[in-house]
Amino acid sequence: MKQRSDYIKSRLAKTEKPKKRIDLLNQLAWELRYTDLEESKRCTDEAFRLSRENEYPRGRAYARLNLAVNHFLKSENREALEFLTKVLKYFAKNDKEKGFPVALTFAGNIYESFGDYETGLEYVQKALEKAKEIRYKEGEGETQSVIGLIYSRLHDFDRALIAYNESLKIRDKLGDLKAVASSLNRIGRIHVLKKQYDQALEHYQKSLKIREESKQHGALPWTYLGLASAYEEMGDLNNAQLYYQKNIDNECSEIDKRCRLQSMLGMGRILLQMEKMDTAHQFLDDSLVLAEELRAKPLQYEVHFALARYYESAGNPEEALKHYKIYYELKEEVSNDETRNRMKNQQIAFAVDKAEKEKEIFQLRNVELKAAYDEINLINQEMTASINYASRIQTALLPRKEILKKILPGHFILFLPRDIVSGDFYWVTQVDQRIIFCIADCTGHGVPGAFMSLLGITFLDDIVNQRNVLSANEILNNLRKEVIKALKQTGKEKEQKEGMDIALCQYDKNSNQLEFAGANNPIYLIRNGILEEFKADRMPIGYQEDVVDSFQSHTFQVKKGDIIYLFSDGYADQFGGPDGKKYKYGTLKKYLLEINKMPMGKQKTLLEKNF
Structure with missing residues (x-):
């Protein structure tokens, strides 16, 4: 804002102390970044020179940050990234500085412009966490804006709108009109993409009014672009041409x-x-x-x-x-889908980690009983909201119904997690004429199990779809190695003992053969009214002493009318009935023999009622 920059200039004129002058020059460069980019650059150069002369690392770090922003606003992203890489080393050691979330946010913005949305999201999520930690509201607003931008690139317009509106709310409360105009512009774009043209034009006109009145010459072209694109989508070619031409005729070096x-x-x-x-x-x-x-x-x-x-x-x-x-x-x-899945993995990890941290923070508080009771209700609500969000993302990671129906047309899935997020997961993929499918039961329930399921899905995608490992036992051998490596398991006492049990099948459509390998989880084959159990190896996906080198495969010819059941231990281990006893595998086998000739949907309904 002009008033803010004038105030900093007046203080600068009265200050002789070198370090104070450097701080003020950096503040002035930051304030001028959208209204006078060249003057901002001159202030930054002067701050950088004085910082070197006076051996002032903090001043040098903020000068480098301003240089990075200057390059970014000129679309010189490679140069901007070089400066950010240097400045992040300083802020990593001084993580209470406001410059830390700012640098992380701009790094995320640059990776977004490269099309590397996964890395971009990683940076801005960290920036948001840090901004909240140090209570830096301006940083929160900027970070939410970039998160909205990444979601819009992925055509997730509803989430983009949520992030943009959160950013606008923060910026409006701070009275930062330049930032408000930016948020209005981006919200306008989402309304265009959702074909809500009246709302789009309303937001763009508000942005235009702010930018014209505050003489944001460097930012006005973005509003012209927004209006042009809105009119183009509406089919109003004359108005679209008018606003596109404004930017093409603009000879300003700041555009x-x-x-x-x-x-x-x-x-x-x-x-x-x-x-x-x-x-x-x-x-x-x-x-x-x-x-x-x-x-x-x-x-x-x-x-x-x-x-x-x-x-x-x-x-x-x-x-x-x-x-x-x-x-x-x-x-x-x-x-591509792989990028989207990896981003969803990040989101679930972020959401679950947030819930765990909130729980830990609460447990460390020493408050009176009434205050503690009120606090735990609030924390539980926030924790449940976070874990519910994680659950939605975890559900999105599981194979979609239409994919399952296409690859495995005759199937049913009974998935009844005990907690909001689950340690059980199922997975399927097809490589040429081979279909690979599995169910897995990860160590622990709820949040710990969810982390392990995230690892399992990620590793299976890599092993099968990227490395092209297709043999059932070799898939499990590779999965075990990855889990042991990720959890740093060596067999020492008090180290991570997590792992997973799994039943995995590979079906060759050409030869009509099915290959099975299992880690503690068997499969059942029912043929002509007879149930045959294919036993799994008695070792988990994870570290175990005296383990054999390889999982074993079992291969058999699939015949018409065969039914194959894969399952975790959840169904057989349930307690219930009049005596409250465990259901057990023997009871499960008898029940499957009773219902196996029924349609798949009917079998699912009966098993669910019996659960």
């Missing part, structure tokens, strides 16, 4: 290259719709050059898509096909 690129790309699309082919081609070609210069993969694939549409309209199918192929390759690289 962000990404903003200029998206305006050129938008103009190319508009002109293509207007059938002004030559001019459209020039804009699209120039957009591709700039996108490759910025190494921004999300923008690169958008340009290739527009070029494919251009060549299609121009009657050049060979060039159109070439650009379509590049578009799909880049888009898959940026946002």
Whole structure:
């Protein structure tokens, strides 16, 4: 804000002490970053020079942070990342400084621009945690904004809107109009993507009013871009062209290259719709050059898509096909299912870790009984909310119904977790003509089991889908090695004893053979009314003394009418009935023999009622 920058300038004019001057110069550079980028750079250079002369590490760290921000706002992301890498080393040792969450947030923002959403999310989640820890509300607002941006890139618009609105609420309360305008702009974009055009224009106009009144020359182009894209989506080509042209005509050196690129790309699309082919081609070609210069993969694939549409309209199918192929390759690289799953893994770990920390904090408090009672209710509510969120993410990690129906059309799944999050999981994938499927029971219930299930799913994805290990026993051998390595298990006393029991099958559709390997969990085959048990090796996925080198495989030919049951110990170990006794495996076998000829859905219903 102008008033804030004038106040800092007046203090600077009265200050002779070197370290105080350095701090004020860094503060002034930060305040001017959106309104006068060149002046911000001059203040930063002066702060950096004085910091070196006066051997002031803190001043040098904040000067480097401001230099990183300066490069970022000029779309010079590689240079920005170099400065952030250096500055994060200082803040890691001085983690109560506000610069720490700021640096983490900008790092996340840069990785987002590269299309590396997984790394970006990792940085901003850490930034949010640190900002809350030191009660830095401005940092929380900025971090929530970047989280919203990453969700919007992944087309999760509802979560993006939640994060953006949280950011707006914080910024509005702080009275930070520049930041409020940014939040309004981003919320407007989400409404465009959700085709809620009236709400989009309302937010963009509010942003435009703030930025015009506060003379945010460097930020105005982003609002013009937002309005242009909204009008383009609405089919109002004249207004879209008007606002795109404002940015293209803007010769200001402060205009962000990404903003200029998206305006050129938008103009190319508009002109293509207007059938002004030559001019459209020039804009699209120039957009591709700039996108490759910025190494921004999300923008690169958008340009290739527009070029494919251009060549299609121009009657050049060979060039159109070439650009379509590049578009799909880049888009898959940026946002494939594996990336989404790994991000969901991070989210569940983040949510569960948050719940555990809150519980630990509460337990350490020494308060009076009434206060403790009130506090535990509050903590439990927050903890339950966090774990419920983790549960939704864990559910998203399990195979989707449509995938299961496609790969295993004749099946049912009875999944009844005892706690909100579960240590049991099921997993399936197909590689060529081989279907690999399993159920697993991880050590512990609830939160500890959920952590282990996260590891299990991640390792199985890597072993089968990335390393192409397809033999049932070798999959378990590799899984055991990964779990032992991850938990640093060596057999010493008091170390982690966690692991998992698992039944895993590999079915070859060509040969009609099924291969089974198990760690403590067997499988049952019912054929012609007879139940046969294929026993598992008596060792877990994890460290165990005197263990044999390899899991053993059992192979048999699958015949028409065969039914194969995989299960954890949860069903047989339940207590109930009039005597409160354990159900046991013998009872389970008898019941399966009674119901196995019924349709799969009916079997599931009966087993659930019997549970």
